[in-house]
Amino acid sequence: MPLMKKRYRILVTNDDGYEAKGLLALVSALRELEGVDVTVVAPANEKSACGHSLTLVRPLRFISVGDDFFKLDDGTPSDCVYLALHSMFEGQKPDLLISGINRGSNMGEDITYSGTAAGAMEGVLHDVPSIAISQVMDFTNPEGDFTLAKKTIKELVLKIKEGNFPLPHREFLNVNIPSDVEDAKMVVTYAGYRCYGNDAHLHRNPRGEEHYWLGLHPLEFKKREGKEDMMSDYEAIEEGHISLTPIMLDLSAYKSINSLKEWIE
Numbered sequence: 001m002p003l004m005k006k007r008y009r010i011l012v013t014n015d016d017g018y019e020a021k022g023l024l025a026l027v028s029a030l031r032e033l034e035g036v037d038v039t040v041v042a043p044a045n046e047k048s049a050c051g052h053s054l055t056l057v058r059p060l061r062f063i064s065v066g067d068d069f070f071k072l073d074d075g076t077p078s079d080c081v082y083l084a085l086h087s088m089f090e091g092q093k094p095d096l097l098i099s100g101i102n103r104g105s106n107m108g109e110d111i112t113y114s115g116t117a118a119g120a121m122e123g124v125l126h127d128v129p130s131i132a133i134s135q136v137m138d139f140t141n142p143e144g145d146f147t148l149a150k151k152t153i154k155e156l157v158l159k160i161k162e163g164n165f166p167l168p169h170r171e172f173l174n175v176n177i178p179s180d181v182e183d184a185k186m187v188v189t190y191a192g193y194r195c196y197g198n199d200a201h202l203h204r205n206p207r208g209e210e211h212y213w214l215g216l217h218p219l220e221f222k223k224r225e226g227k228e229d230m231m232s233d234y235e236a237i238e239e240g241h242i243s244l245t246p247i248m249l250d251l252s253a254y255k256s257i258n259s260l261k262e263w264i265e
Contacts, residue, residue, distance in 0.1 A: 007037045008161050011094040011128070013080040014102065015050060015115025018042035018071040022101035022135060022146055027069075029150035030098070033157060037068070039094070041084040043115075044071040048104075052118040055079050062087075077119035085126050096160060097123035100133035101149045105176050107134075107233040108194035108221060111247060120172040121249060129165035130172040131156065132247075136179045136237055139216065148184065149177040152242055167246050176233055176243040186242045192232030195220040 010030055014023040023042055030038045044063065053076050060083060061073040072080045077099060085093060099119030106114040116132045123130030135149045152175065160166075167173060174191070178184055199215030221234040236243035 008033075008035055008096075009037045009039070009089075009092075009094040010157070011081065011084055011089070011097045011123070012038055012040045012042070013077050013084075013097070013099050013119040014042050015047045015077045015099075015119065016103050017046045018044060018065060018069075020046075020103065021144060022103050022149070025146035025150055026098065026101045026133070026153060029154050030157065033154060033161075036157070036161070039084065039088060040066075040069040041080040041088070042071055043075050043077060043080060044073050047076050047115045049113045050076050050115040050118070051113055052078055052121050054082065077115045078122040081119050081122035081126075085128070093126065093128050095129070096157065096165070097128045097130040098133065098153065098157075099123075099130070100135075100175075101146055101153070101177075102132075102134035103137055103144060104139070105134050105136040105219065105237065106132060106174065107176055107219070107237070107243070107245075108192040109196075110194060111174060111191060117172075117174060117247070120174070120247075124170050124172045124249065127169070129160065129167070131175060132172060133175040133177070135177045136219075138179060145179075148181060148242075152177060152186070170249045171246050174233075174243075174245040174247045176237055176245075178237050178240050178242065181240050184240055184242045186244050187231060187236045189231050189233045189236045189243045189245045190224070190227060191245055191247065192221045192234040193224045194234075195222060 027040055060075050062070045065071055099116050102116040106116050111117045120130035120132040133153055137144050201213045201215055203211055233243040233245050
């Protein structure tokens with residue numbers, strides 16, 4: 001009898017929640033690929049900007065919502081990946097993990113806030129090649145168009161499936177898709193220098209009690225020193241390109257080690 005070809009297994013998560021249109025667009029695109037099995041484990045509620053957090057103060061529960069599709073009751077993206085790898089893929093890890101498609105960009109230092117990026121971080125911590133993918137959006141449009149994002153992720157998955165993952169141990173691929181672009185080229189970028197402000201909005205309820213909403217900052221950035229010959233993720237998006245950024249989990253500031261040694265001596 002001829003040997004059966006091994007199925008390529010992909011674990012999918014996100015931080016916008018299991019009903020998010022970006023997640024459903026991603027799953028639809030992946031399930032169009034031949035020889036690919038897709039398992040979805042996503043938060044039951046939106047967990048945007050939750051960072052790389054795990055839930056340690058209460059139990060978590062998988063709830064089936066479809067074929068190989070589960071929501072994790074009040075879990076984070078990191079919870080979803082951690083528990084899926086330890087309970088659904090015993091003995092054989094998935095071939096690839098994809099987190100997204102996020103509604104909104106994840107560039108520069110925003111990566112440290114991002115639950116989408118955190119899902120990919122958790123994947124590479126467990127030696128699973130991982131991609132985070134985000135769609136830059138106009139938030140006045142509640143629908144969003146994920147056509148280019150779907151096309152891009154299919155191209156990337158096929159390239160990885162038929163060849164290899166391009167990054168080493170504990171590095172993941174962070175992908176950002178420009179808005180209002182039907183087609184675009186992929187460019188390799190670095191994580192840009194985000195300019196931050198304060199966009200907190202004070203409100204009062206009918207009893208006069210104060211509360212705050214954290215607002216959305218404009219995508220303002222500047223060049224990093226010494227990177228004048230490279231393109232940042234912000235610049236790529238501004239020019240209508242698809243940004244591919246390799247992200248490493250080692251946060252050590254190696255250039256500062258000697259100066260810190262001198263300081264304490």
